[in-house]
Amino acid sequence: MRSRYLAVLAVSALTCVGAAALVGTGSSITHLAGAAAPSGSSGPVDRTSTAGAIRAAQLRLDRVPADDRTWAQLGAAYVQQGRITADPTFYPKAEGALARSLRLRPEGNVDAYVGEGALANARHEFAEAVRWGRRAASADPYDAAALGVLTDAYTQLGRFDDADSALQRMLDLQPGLSSFSRASYAFEQRGDVPAARAALTRALAEAVDPADVAFCRYYLGQLDFTTGAPAAALEQYRLGLLAQPGAPMLVAGRAAAAAAAGRTDEALRDYADVTARLPLPEYLLEYAQLLVSLGRDADADALYVVLAGEQQLFAANGVQDDLTAAVVEADHGDPADAVRHARLEWDRRQHPLVADALAWALHRAGRDAEAREFADRAAGTGWRNAIFAYHRGMIEKSLGHDDSARRELTRALDINPYFSPTQAPVARRALAELGGHP
Template identity: 50%
Template sequence: MDMRAFATLAGLALVGATIFTILSFSAAPAPEPTAYAARRETLQERLKRLPGDYRGWAQLASQYVDQARITGDPSYYAKAEDALATAAGLNDRDDAVLTGQAALAAGRHEFAEAARLAERAIDANPYGAAAYGVLADARIQLGDLRGAQSAVDRMMDLRPGVAAFSRASYAAELRGDRDGARRYLELAHDDAWLPADLAYARYYLGELALHSGDLKTATGWYAKALQAYPAYTPALAGQARAAALDGRLTEALDLYDQVVERLPLPQYLIEQGETRIKAGGRPDWTLLRAQRRLFQAAGVRDDLTWAEFEADHGDPAQAVRHARAEYARNPNLVAADALAWALFRAGRPGEALPYAKEATATGWRNPLLSYHRARIERALGRPARVDPGFDPALSALARFS
């Protein structure tokens, strides 16, 4: 799943991976909370002084969700839940509290609940742009692209800016409108002034170039993202991705070592493992499995990651189980593709084809989805073109992070 579906409002609270990571209020990372300490009272200090500040508790919860995303440590979700429980105990109808609850639900991949809570927040305050952002993200994950577009449009009306433009870009991309997606990201870039927002827009301009096969342009955007915000780990991962796809495997592995040291998210660990296999080595999935247990213990339901991993590197039967569970909860394009590929890898291409068609029905020009559908159709004796430039050994690198 694309990181633009899981972003944060600059000034409130970085983004994280994939589909893998986590949704909050806006589009990109803000400065670390400690950056404020020398200039003004910290939020924790304010809450000690004013324990009845329910909006402050909601903001603290937002920061914890962001920290889970920034650090890869899902234990922050429990802290966010506690802060939101305090906020709701003071005022369970406030739109900021409800939006915070929606963001936490989305962080745990409970997108139906996230949408329900975001809609309650909008009922409480129809002019709260942040709630529309959460709603748009949740509806995309639920496969409701029309509803997501409606939420994005409303957000654009209320607060055009980095958060709204980035979501509009993703919506355009899912329709197959790559040029439109690029234009919206350029608008986000033009609107950005915080270094983190600049890094975010430049990173996704790099991702668009990467997935259209333009590795040189992609590498340039990733470098510019890191110039703006050196701590922006997704851009470092982008550099590793581009190097691997360009055949510079030693360089890519050096970069991935830095990435996973900073942020050991499952997406990055899988990319690193596939690059190591491509280089002739053997991956060690120990840390990946440890991360899986941590996320499960924190209440994060991420069957999608494990469906994709098991299909490519493990047990296809387990992949089917995970993919069915994900698709049942969140019937989006990526979940449909994961189920199609899991069924194919389990030797059931006839069952796989309807899901592969569903995954590619909107015109989204995603090289991984196209490759999966072509392989499935070929297995059924149908003519299908497999892109000769696509490297199935590095399939995780073609996923949108």
């Protein structure tokens, strides 16, 4: 059942005037830098960036090495820096700093518990994140950050009732950017796009820091793009880049929307820029798909080599990510390996994204009867996701269920006709073969 504050947000979508991983903001880091900065330091400290927060904490610990709270704050900053830079070597540093904090104060150390939960989420150890989040919430029931850890972990585990309960408590305690943006993702997964947009608009109204404004604009743009409105998405990305010039997520979003709008040269420039600066798997995959759609298979293959190296780096630093491997192998490698990776991920968490990846891997391996079960599970929350509908439609087509296939492929193209530069044309051809009209 939808919770109290979430229901209010859903209703507000009807009147709100306005324009989805784990959610995080820069606000807590700015606060962290202020809390950790030493007095009388020998030089200026950048208090507006995660790097500044790290330096401030390090300076403080040079003076007061037994400060358990600053060790916890340093660990949290390392986690955030790992996420921002896509450099997982920050995670072992975070692990060391948080362990030091817990050695100094093993009981009641809420900051360290929250930091451990954030680290577990970053490494995709979501069950472990729940353990730390519960410990933090038990020690301090009024700590909103602990509830954010729990919301993120429960969401990725597919435990949506538990996620709603944690999010409701977070909204009650601290209605602001972090909680509203998480509410937006909750609505999006249910297929309630107006409510998701309303929640993000509320988050934007709370944003002051340029990074937070950019964050909100990016996700508003993502909602526009994934619902088939690339021009509206481009405007959100433009506004976000005014707040934070060069922000990688906005540049990547602009690239995808530009490609959908037929501005291929701009898209290629943006993808080349963002993948050089921040080679996240999703950016590399999007860039590779665009290159394949242009017949530049050799260039795309080079990106898959980079992606494989990134996956090895993340694995070496404790990040569990069989989902990316499953997605890559399903379309560009060995379908049997795709199934193996997808099942490993499913054993850890039953999220719709994982169900969809497993469905597609099984389909590519020729196991459509099994694939259909997981495609149905992916669609179970009502998420308006064109990729889900496309995969489901192709599975139904392979099973000879022509009516269902037509319905799902039509739905995919209705949701977002630009959902993939390589797969959207396949969807159109398949629909034409079935006598449908995109």
